Amino acid sequence: MSRVLKNVVIVGGGSAGWMTAAALSSAAGRSTKITLIESETIGTVGVGEATIPPIRYFNQRIGIDEQTFLRETQGSFKLGIEFVDWGKKGDAYFHPFGQYGAEFDFVPFYHHWMKEHLAGRAGRLEDYCMAWGAAEAGKFSHPSRDRGKIQSTFDYAYHFDAVLYAAFLRRFSEERGVVRREGRISNASLHPENGFVRSVTLEDGQEIEGDLFIDCSGFRGLLIEDALHTGYEDWSHWLPCNRAVAVPCAKTGPMAPYTRSTAREAGWQWRIPLQHRTGNGYVHCDAFISEEEATKTLLDNLDGEALADVRTLRFTTGRRRKFWHRNVVAIGLSAGFMEPLESTSLHLIQYGIMRLLALFPDADMSPLLAQEYNRLTQQEYERVRDFLVLHYHATERRDTELWRYCAHMEIPDSLKYKIDQFRNYGMVVAEDGELFRNPSWLAVYFGQNIVPERAPVMTEMRTGVPVAERLAQVKAAIGDAANEMPSHEDFMAGYAPAAQV
Numbered sequence: 001m002s003r004v005l006k007n008v009v010i011v012g013g014g015s016a017g018w019m020t021a022a023a024l025s026s027a028a029g030r031s032t033k034i035t036l037i038e039s040e041t042i043g044t045v046g047v048g049e050a051t052i053p054p055i056r057y058f059n060q061r062i063g064i065d066e067q068t069f070l071r072e073t074q075g076s077f078k079l080g081i082e083f084v085d086w087g088k089k090g091d092a093y094f095h096p097f098g099q100y101g102a103e104f105d106f107v108p109f110y111h112h113w114m115k116e117h118l119a120g121r122a123g124r125l126e127d128y129c130m131a132w133g134a135a136e137a138g139k140f141s142h143p144s145r146d147r148g149k150i151q152s153t154f155d156y157a158y159h160f161d162a163v164l165y166a167a168f169l170r171r172f173s174e175e176r177g178v179v180r181r182e183g184r185i186s187n188a189s190l191h192p193e194n195g196f197v198r199s200v201t202l203e204d205g206q207e208i209e210g211d212l213f214i215d216c217s218g219f220r221g222l223l224i225e226d227a228l229h230t231g232y233e234d235w236s237h238w239l240p241c242n243r244a245v246a247v248p249c250a251k252t253g254p255m256a257p258y259t260r261s262t263a264r265e266a267g268w269q270w271r272i273p274l275q276h277r278t279g280n281g282y283v284h285c286d287a288f289i290s291e292e293e294a295t296k297t298l299l300d301n302l303d304g305e306a307l308a309d310v311r312t313l314r315f316t317t318g319r320r321r322k323f324w325h326r327n328v329v330a331i332g333l334s335a336g337f338m339e340p341l342e343s344t345s346l347h348l349i350q351y352g353i354m355r356l357l358a359l360f361p362d363a364d365m366s367p368l369l370a371q372e373y374n375r376l377t378q379q380e381y382e383r384v385r386d387f388l389v390l391h392y393h394a395t396e397r398r399d400t401e402l403w404r405y406c407a408h409m410e411i412p413d414s415l416k417y418k419i420d421q422f423r424n425y426g427m428v429v430a431e432d433g434e435l436f437r438n439p440s441w442l443a444v445y446f447g448q449n450i451v452p453e454r455a456p457v458m459t460e461m462r463t464g465v466p467v468a469e470r471l472a473q474v475k476a477a478i479g480d481a482a483n484e485m486p487s488h489e490d491f492m493a494g495y496a497p498a499a500q501v
Helices: 015-027 054-061 064-071 109-118 131-136 162-175 290-302 345-358 367-391 399-407 413-425 439-446 467-484 490-494
Strands: 007-011 035-036 076-078 080-084 091-098 157-159 180-184 185-188 197-202 207-209 212-215 233-234 243-250 259-264 267-273 278-284 311-314 319-320 327-330
Touching: 007 015, 007 207, 015 035, 015 162, 015 345, 035 413, 054 064, 054 157, 054 345, 064 162, 064 490, 076 490, 080 131, 091 439, 109 439, 109 467, 131 278, 131 467, 157 439, 162 180, 243 290, 267 290, 278 290, 278 413, 327 345, 367 413, 367 439, 413 439
Parallel strands: 007 035, 007 212, 035 180, 080 259, 212 327
Antiparallel strands: 076 157, 080 091, 185 197, 197 207, 233 319, 243 278, 243 311, 259 267, 267 278
């Protein structure tokens, strides 16, 4: 007898629900019935418009063509994030996608740069970064496949309209057999013997049974929390922002190929350029600013005319104590919330989906699979958490209550260990499988003025290496390569102009 699950039910749409439906229908074909329940009367959050490079591999894996995707979602390219006023007011730095420099020695490039920089003989770290060379000039082209060229040393992600992305994935999923059911869920029924979710009932009385339920119902956690009472681990003492006000505005100039994050009095403001508009939002803490003041700050700092009413989002940063419990797997906001400072919202959805596919259960629903899923997902959330906390804690700002709090707060031991290692001798500590690797940590460390006492000692031993000459060559090559690239606007017009909306 086949042990394949007969019915998978996805509770909720939006990016989380339709990404899950698209991936499952692509992987499982029609061997399992997949039903997605959503209600048009329930709005979606729709603020996750900036992404990181792994989204490319998600799209590729399920067979989505990049040009079609960009046209359908009004998308653009993203080379990284510019951070303004984070270390101190007046400072700015760039967190790139890709590496710094080009390797020319046994010792890593950034070690040699660090030694020269600490001695006052090298410029800013981003001056040796191809992603920033292109981003600063407003340029874009795909990375070269020739590993010998400096144009091969950067990566990219996307900006896109998350609501259009969900609609695009809905069409993709329904073509592959996913059945959408319209309606609001009124209650869930549990098996009396094992406590598994047996079915959900819609407000009109329809009952939908399932073997596996995937909770994409948003912050409420309709199944993982309301039905199974899994619990929530609150991280707001490390990441105190708990509100966001968001609004799109008119496009006023060429699309920058990067996201901008500007630190404000009680949080930070995002700017995300799309083909048809610019996305904006102010993430803040209501203990330090009112919603009215936050809204005024946001509207006063738009590039163009606001195109809609300001929306408010309330959240508590943290995670479920269990992401997979019994026969329910939480994905998206129902699993937890990491504020979008480093554009990880859609990544965490993607990670949850891919991890579920790797550990997909059969009819036995082995608890060992859930145990491993929870272990790995907890690890991923905690690593992302630490990287976000670094931005808030590594600040010299003392001008407002929020920044004074963040500068003096206790931080997770795992993050303190990493900072201590870097301050002492310039070593970036990262475990295998971490989302944010050396370039990411280096960007924030140096960008927010965490400077090591000395460079790694091996740089003192490489006395015959022409470091200054190599650094100059890399910097010049980046400038030449950026000059040869088309503007981001021109590249998009020829590659994937937006579909009419």
